Structure formats: C-alpha cells, structure tokens
Amino acid sequence: MNARDPWRTAAAPAWRQAGLMRSLGAAFSVAQLPQGLPGAHWVARNDALARELGWADWFDGDAALALLSGTAQPPGGTLATVYSGHQFGVWAGQLGDGRALLLGEADSAMGPVEVQLKGSGLTPYSRMGDGRAVLRSSIREYLCSEAMHALGIPTTRALALVGSPLPVHRETVETAAVVTRVAPSFLRFGHFEHFTHTAQDEAALKTLADATIERFYPALQGTAAPYAGLLEAVTRRTAALLAQWQAVGFCHGVMNTDNMSILGLTIDYGPFGFMDAFDPGHVCNHSDHQGRYAYARQPAVALWNLHALAQALLPLIDDSDAALAALEPYKTAYPRALLAALRAKLGLRAEREEDEALVDDLLRLMARDRADFTITFRRLATFGTESGAANAAVRDLFIDREAFDAWSARYAARLRAETSIDADRAAGMNRVNPKFVLRNHLAEAAIQRAREGDFSEVQRLAQVLQHPCDEQPEHEADAGLPPAWAQQLEVSCSS
Numbered sequence: 001m002n003a004r005d006p007w008r009t010a011a012a013p014a015w016r017q018a019g020l021m022r023s024l025g026a027a028f029s030v031a032q033l034p035q036g037l038p039g040a041h042w043v044a045r046n047d048a049l050a051r052e053l054g055w056a057d058w059f060d061g062d063a064a065l066a067l068l069s070g071t072a073q074p075p076g077g078t079l080a081t082v083y084s085g086h087q088f089g090v091w092a093g094q095l096g097d098g099r100a101l102l103l104g105e106a107d108s109a110m111g112p113v114e115v116q117l118k119g120s121g122l123t124p125y126s127r128m129g130d131g132r133a134v135l136r137s138s139i140r141e142y143l144c145s146e147a148m149h150a151l152g153i154p155t156t157r158a159l160a161l162v163g164s165p166l167p168v169h170r171e172t173v174e175t176a177a178v179v180t181r182v183a184p185s186f187l188r189f190g191h192f193e194h195f196t197h198t199a200q201d202e203a204a205l206k207t208l209a210d211a212t213i214e215r216f217y218p219a220l221q222g223t224a225a226p227y228a229g230l231l232e233a234v235t236r237r238t239a240a241l242l243a244q245w246q247a248v249g250f251c252h253g254v255m256n257t258d259n260m261s262i263l264g265l266t267i268d269y270g271p272f273g274f275m276d277a278f279d280p281g282h283v284c285n286h287s288d289h290q291g292r293y294a295y296a297r298q299p300a301v302a303l304w305n306l307h308a309l310a311q312a313l314l315p316l317i318d319d320s321d322a323a324l325a326a327l328e329p330y331k332t333a334y335p336r337a338l339l340a341a342l343r344a345k346l347g348l349r350a351e352r353e354e355d356e357a358l359v360d361d362l363l364r365l366m367a368r369d370r371a372d373f374t375i376t377f378r379r380l381a382t383f384g385t386e387s388g389a390a391n392a393a394v395r396d397l398f399i400d401r402e403a404f405d406a407w408s409a410r411y412a413a414r415l416r417a418e419t420s421i422d423a424d425r426a427a428g429m430n431r432v433n434p435k436f437v438l439r440n441h442l443a444e445a446a447i448q449r450a451r452e453g454d455f456s457e458v459q460r461l462a463q464v465l466q467h468p469c470d471e472q473p474e475h476e477a478d479a480g481l482p483p484a485w486a487q488q489l490e491v492s493c494s495s
C-alpha cells in the first residue's frame, strides 16, 4: 500500500465524486480541512461495522488511522455543512457543523453512507467553540451509538474512536478525541430551518427538499403534495423513534431542532442517559435547568420540533392546513407504537382494551417506588402466572408490595386470558427487554480507565452492549443496580 496515497487501495471506501451534500452546491456547505489530532491513537475500533460496510481490509491498514484522525484527507476534501435551529425552545439562528466534518459519501455494502468526523477542529461554524470534542464525551457517543443500534433503535453509527494527548479546555483540562460517525445522511431539521429563516432562500430550500425526497423518500416523487408528504414521512419516523426511546428509558438530553434527524435517527449523543430508577420527570442533562427535555416530555418535544420543521417547509407546502395535517399522524402513531412496544415488554400478544391501563398502572407503581426501569422489565420475564409467592424477584423491586400484588393479580389474569405459556412468553420478553443498557456509571468507569490510558473497558463494554438482550452471565455486574456513587454523576452540555 502507498502510504502517501492511501486511497488507492482496492479495499478503501469508494468515495462518490459528488455525494448528496456536495451536489447541493455552495449554499449548503463550505470546504474545510480537518486539523489532525497530534499523536493520534485508536481508542476503539468497530470492526463489526467495518465488515458490514465492506471496508474491513482498509480499516485494518494505517490509512484508516490517518483519515479518521483528520491527519489525511479524502480525495475530494472535507466539508462543513450549515444549519440553524431552535435550542431549548428558542430560535438560535445559524449554527452548523462547528466541530464535525463530512469526509464524503461512500459506497458500502449497506448502500451509500456519509462518513463524518466529530471533533476534527475549527470550521466557519465553530462560533465560540474550539472545534474539538473531549475523550469523555466521545467515549459516550461511541458506546451509545452502537448500543442503540444493537437495541434495534435507528441511530447514526460509530465506526471508530481516536484519542490524542492534545489538551482541550472544558471545566477542567481534558484531552481531545475524534469519533467517526456513519449514517445515510446527517441532515437535520435545522438544515431546513436554515434556508427558510436564516438564509431566506426558497430556491435552496427546494433544492434540499427535492434531494431529500429523491434519495430518502423516493415514493413521494411525482405525488401531488411531495413536501407535505415529506413532512408526514418524517413525522411518522420520529413518532416511531420516540416510542423506541421511551420503551428503553432513553433520554436524549438535548432535543434541539438541530439535533433532530430528517431520517428519524438518534443523532448527536451528548448528555443523554438511560434511566436507572424510573422517574417520568427525570432530566439527564444537568444544564437543562427547566427540565424541558425530561423523559416524559420527550414525545411532546419531538412534536414541537416537527412543528418547527413544518414551519421550515411551509414555503414549499404553501398551505398551513396541509402542513398541520401532515403532523396529525404523530398523535396516533406515537401512542400506538408505544403501546405496542409496552405490550411486547409485558409479553402480551393479543390487543385488549384494558392493556393501556395495565401498562400505565405498572409504570405508576414503578415511578412511585423508583423501581429500576431496565431491571423491572427484564425480571418481569420470570413472572409465573401460577407462581404466586415465586414471583418474589419482581415483587422485591417494589416498596409497596400490596400494590404490586394487586397489579400482578391483574397481570396474571390477563396472561391466562390469552393462554400465555410462561416459558414462551419469557423468551419473547427477553428479546425485547434488554438486560444491558449504557448506564451512566458504566460509561463513567470506562471513561476513568481510558483517561489512565487503558481502553480495554471501553472495548469490553462495547462488546457487552452489542448483545443487550443476551444473558451474558460473565458480565452480570453490568446488569445490576447502579452503585450509590452513580447518583452523584452529572452530565451536561459540556463536551
């Protein structure tokens, strides 16, 4: 292999000459070279994803580290894209890729994908920032992207994590890292908002919407109302995504419109958190003083964000009633998807009128007794319809045992009514109720070790989270209740 020209290997990603972002034109992005990480080294490598992409051979070579640390550039150069957005409910104006760069679009075994570096240095959109990302937050993004994917939740992927001794100033001095992210597209609601409100360039807005439809929503091409159709399609994907988040107790933490994917992917992992003790009011982001993005508010916030997208698309839809109508499916699609997910979590196959109350009452008990979200659902698989006292493993999670007993009598009756066989039900429930999620304290332990130069815990945890529903008895400690110190952990927007 020629080290000076590392792209000319058969196994290298086949970069597309134009790619969607580049083909849109100059209004959408600027050419920006990365500032390579000095002393770059691997922290974690996602060999499984490299294989899925068909890039395994290239990923094993030296060229990969040069590219994914921002030290070398791909043939077509790199781009920073411009977007705007609403942050914490307030219009924030122009934002853009302040520390992310698009390496390009490449053909892969998964189809065309965009490859992006996060933390690769200053761009014209860095504003007050330094263009960098710290190792701490990069580990969290790397681990959570792949944990979400393994849970079957739509997300941007993480191919690699590169570290460096380069100091980065946050509340304290930390070190820099770059995560390589992969997705069919990193387009956000904010990209559309930008051309309507900031650039006020309707032609560019149309170019963007047409390209999005052509590539990602092709069934809308040639329909009578393609832009309302686009809004409705995004609405449905977002509703499905939110149901999946809620069903695993995932809190995003910064659901600003610039962090909402036009493909309904989970994007921009920052101060996210998986809930330990169930609390509908749980706020995972320490910087979110108002609790705007609390767990229970996420579904409504997503709809609020869709309204912002509707407003951005209004010049094209040209009919506010049609735009509002395109959002309407959210109100049925989201609760339906959530109820379906919760039915599966409870091992219910049939659909019955009383299921919603059964689910709600369980969640109410869990909230009142601060039962651990993940453990409660996982243990529910051991529930026996005829077991009575043998159901102690679940019952013990509740403080108010009488209330639990009353609920469990209803649950047992409901299961018997659909002649549910305990063993079959348990197997099905164990496929949807994860045993392993990226709890904050697990990420924190991996981060502490990584700061000491030992990346084995990051890599081990990544492996465990690849199989979230498997028993993996050798990793039992990762599935337990969080230690007391976990309550003191604070994650904020600082990243």
Ligand code: AMP
Binding pocket: 095, 096, 097, 098, 099, 100, 125, 126, 127, 128, 129, 130, 131, 132, 133, 254, 258, 259, 268, 270, 493, 495
């Ligand atoms: P976030 O809240 O992380 O989604 O970021 C909001 C905006 O701030 C985006 O435009 C980011 O690119 C930008 N940003 C965040 N951190 C930095 C940083 N350290 N340097 C430059 N831009 C940043």
Ligand code: MG
Binding pocket: 258, 259, 268
């Ligand atoms: Mg962001």
